[in-house]
Amino acid sequence: MYYLGLVSEYLKNYAKTRLTYRADFWIEVISDLMFQVTNLIFIFVVFMHTPTLAGWTRDEMVFVYGYFMIPYGIFSCFFNMWGFSERYIVKGEMDRILTRPAHNLFQILLENVDPPSIIGSFVGAILMITAGSQMGIDFGILDMLLLLIMILGSVLIYFGIYTGLTSISFYSDAPTGILPLVWNIQNYGRYPLTIYNRFIQVLLTWILPFAFVGIVPASRFLEDKGMEQMALLTPAVGIIAFTIGLTMWNVGVKRYRGAGS
């Protein structure tokens, strides 16, 4: 309850500071959407040359992409820590965070919320519904509930992986280049796993489980993809990834050394 109250309070302050720059807000929304549209066009182009991709039709791929956008939008809204090392460790702003009685990661996430990103989630939902109705997929109440749990699991996977990777800043002096690398890998998670070689399949499923933020959970709602059982693992994978990430973070904070005076 305390934390929910804080979320709304921080969002209010975000609104106060950012809505004064309205143009800025909309430019961000539009550039986000443009990026997603390019990805979508890419899918359409691919399917102009082939009717199926490893057994997946165009509508199925769009459906998966729609699913992929939902947890991604939520994640980018609440996780905007790409400048963490610079701002909080090098400049020592972590000092201020650590003298306040709320969990430190939570405070940092809230200080950097980026609500425009969440619009991507809505677009994703629309894509899912459109593609789904084209294929004649029925969504019952139970399916909706399952979908919500899947999305939650996927969001936790994102948080876990990136929290863990960001916490490397506590262990190593220099910020590393690993974040952009992983960022690129994450996009592989929305294509059928069978198009990749064995190594990448294992990587995407069990090491950096990005298969669980797109293709795997989405396939649960499609016919005969052979991943229905695996899809149910999504929440579990989410909880595991999140626990690992948060533990790395909490241990890392103890190694924080402060900066300057």
Add this chain to the structure above:
Amino acid sequence: MNAIEVDKLRKTFKVQRNREGLKGAMLDLFKREYNEVMAVKDISFTIPQGEICGYIGENGAGKSTTIKMLTGILVPTSGHLKVGGYVPYAEREKFVQHIGVVFGQRSQLWWDIGVIESFRLLRKVYRVGEQDFKSRLDELVERLQLQDLLNRPVRKLSLGQRMRCELVASLLHQPSILFLDEPTIGLDIVVKSEIREFLLQLNKEHGTTILLTTHDLQDIEALCSRVVMLDDGNIIYDGSLDHLKMTWGKGREVKFQFAEQVSKEKLSILTAGLPVVLEVQSEYEASVIVPQDANVSDVIARVASGVSISDLSIEETNTDDIVREIYRTGNADQPSKQGVS
């Protein structure tokens, strides 16, 4: 009850040793070498509740490192500490509810929003009830005269205005212990004395324990009943400021200006038998250092009986000089004996 208990507190940092030149950088890439730097070396002290304690030392003496351990930001390498009944690094989130922290060099307010918005956010963060918050804020705002500033964004405040707001921000949740790291840095004299007065009043009315680091010894003189002096990670003095002055001060300095030429020999004869030190600047100027226990009027009478004086002044050794001397020698145990002959 003690507000702060520190026992054999130590903090070491691993610092990477960078080798020189391009070749060195290449070597560093593959095999790193680390130096262990001990920033705080097994210090112990206790501060009773309700005391204002000054924590001074040169840059790099370990002041900030100590403060950061006391506030739970850093985890000590070894030793015990207890602040307000908590072990800061172990129960940080519960512990910080009871302390206030102001880092003079860093802001805890949100840059773009009005000051009052920052306060409201902090109210939520610290779980302060609406009623408590209102009365507390009113009191602080009146004390520090912030009425006109509350709706301005922090980036449009002057340093003095900002610092007063920082103080309010750190006190909204009624902390029993207040840590101030260089609270008066860069402020003008008026604001400085306002802040000092405010802190004194706070201490008196609410019994708030205050630990402050500063480079401005006037802060210490105005506020602190007790001084802890740190040098190279060790405590070299812990006691009252008066005691420090007594043992280290060379006494009072009487400066004479003469109306006629006076030789050193003549002055030596005149002051013979008195426990004073004579320093002759020129034929018309001399100064005499009189220890605390000797009588200044005797000295003046003696000198005046032999030569004609055009002007004279009496100066107390100031704290700056004393502390500078201690920093230079790095030892506060033995007052220099050169002053007394």
